[in-house]
Structures are given as structure tokens and as C-alpha cells.
Amino acid sequence: MEGMxxxxxxxxxxxxxxxxxRMSSSSVNSRLIEIVPIQHESKWTIxxxxxxxxxxxxITRASLMRRFxxxxxxxxxxxxxxxxxxxxxxxxxxxxxxxxxxGRLYVLENSGFDKDAMEHQAATLLSxxxxxxxxxxLSYKRVRVNNGGKNTNSEKQSNQEVxxxxxxxxR
Numbered sequence: 001m002e003g004m005x006x007x008x009x010x011x012x013x014x015x016x017x018x019x020x021x022r023m024s025s026s027s028v029n030s031r032l033i034e035i036v037p038i039q040h041e042s043k044w045t046i047x048x049x050x051x052x053x054x055x056x057x058x059i060t061r062a063s064l065m066r067r068f069x070x071x072x073x074x075x076x077x078x079x080x081x082x083x084x085x086x087x088x089x090x091x092x093x094x095x096x097x098x099x100x101x102x103g104r105l106y107v108l109e110n111s112g113f114d115k116d117a118m119e120h121q122a123a124t125l126l127s128x129x130x131x132x133x134x135x136x137x138l139s140y141k142r143v144r145v146n147n148g149g150k151n152t153n154s155e156k157q158s159n160q161e162v163x164x165x166x167x168x169x170x171r
Contacts, residue, residue, distance in 0.1 A: 030110040032097055037105065037123035040116070045144055049123050051130075052137030053103030059086065059134060067132050088125055094118045096125050103136075 037049040061081035068076050077090040085106075086098040094113035097106040105122045107113075130138050 030108040032106040033109045035096070035105050035107045035118055035122045037126045038116075038119040039123040039127075040120060041142070045142055047123075048141045048143065049126055050137075050139045050141065051126060051135050053135075054098055054105070054126075054129055055134045055136060056086070056098060056100045056103050059098075061086070064088075067128070071128070090121070090124075093121050096122055098125075 037051075039047045039049070041047050061079050064079050064086070065076065068079075073090075075091055077088055079089075080087040084100050086100070087095050088098065089095040094107055094111055094117060096118075097108075098104075099106060105126065107118045107122070111118070126135060126138070129135050
């Protein structure tokens with residue numbers, strides 16, 4: 001897919017793929033940004049998932065589809081395979097991009113989906129891949145929140161900055 005770059009470039013839209021009608025026309029030219037997978041375990045606890053990389057050399061579209069067909073899912077996700085990315089989307093949730101170059105998860109910056117929903121979807125996909133032996137260096141960090149899971153923007157940003165600094169130091 002020409003025109004797609006991870007950090008600097010714009011996403012060149014795949015015209016044949018419908019992102020469930022949730023994306024506005026302005027989001028089609030959004031940048032891809034790396035997503036931090038976060039699970040909201042309860043209203044008082046969140047869990048950050050840290051990973052080294054996804055083993056993309058062991059993944060094909062067909063192998064991913066088999067894993068989902070054999071699992072206990074309400075429906076089978078859409079999975080597209082391109083030379084630089086896999087695009088995964090479950091039902092009407094946000095599309096997650098798996099980079100074949102870095103083995104990391106990305107989302108569209110202005111996709112129209114809630115950031116918490118994108119983080120949760122990334123965590124779900126990462127957990128599924130880990131259960132199938134396709135993730136290196138997965139670790140978890142639980143964080144207790146004091147306001148019923150509703151972090152203010154400054155608290156949430158502070159938690160994410162601390163976590164990202166820890167992730168960077170682990171690489």
C-alpha cells in the first residue's frame with residue numbers, strides 16, 4: 001500500500017474495505033498512531049499490556065481466520081492482509097492495524113472511535129494472539145484508579161506517560 005507510513009505519513013485508504021460506516025471522510029486521511037493496549041478490568045482497576053512485538057512472520061490471513069473460526073466468537077472478524085499491514089476489525093469496533101515491519105499495533109488517529117474502546121480492542125486482539133503463541137514478551141501492569149475507572153484526562157495522560165516511559169526502558 002503506497003503512501004502508508006507508520007509515524008509520519010498518511011494512510012492511503014483501501015477503497016474496497018468498509019470500516020463499518022463509522023469513519024468520517026476526514027478520517028480516511030488520518031495518520032496511524034501506535035495504541036497502548038489497556039483492559040478495564042473493573043471500575044477500579046485497569047491493566048496495561050506491554051509487549052515486545054507480535055510475531056508477524058508466523059501470521060497469514062488464513063492462519064488468523066482459522067484461529068477465530070476455531071474460537072468461541074459471536075462472529076468472525078474481518079481480516080485483510082497487505083504487504084505492510086494486517087487490518088483486523090471485529091464487528092463494528094475500531095480497525096486495528098498490525099505492522100509487519102515493527103510487529104506493533106496501530107489505529108487511525110481520527111477514526112471516530114472512543115480512545116478507551118480502541119485501547120480495549122487492541123488489548124483483546126493482543127490477548128488472542130498471545131494465547132496462540134504469536135506475541136513476544138507480554139507482561140501486564142495493573143493500575144488502581146481512585147475515581148471509579150473514570151480517570152480525568154490529566155490523570156489518564158499521566159498514567160499513560162508513566163507506562164510509556166516504562167515500556168521504552170524495557171525495549
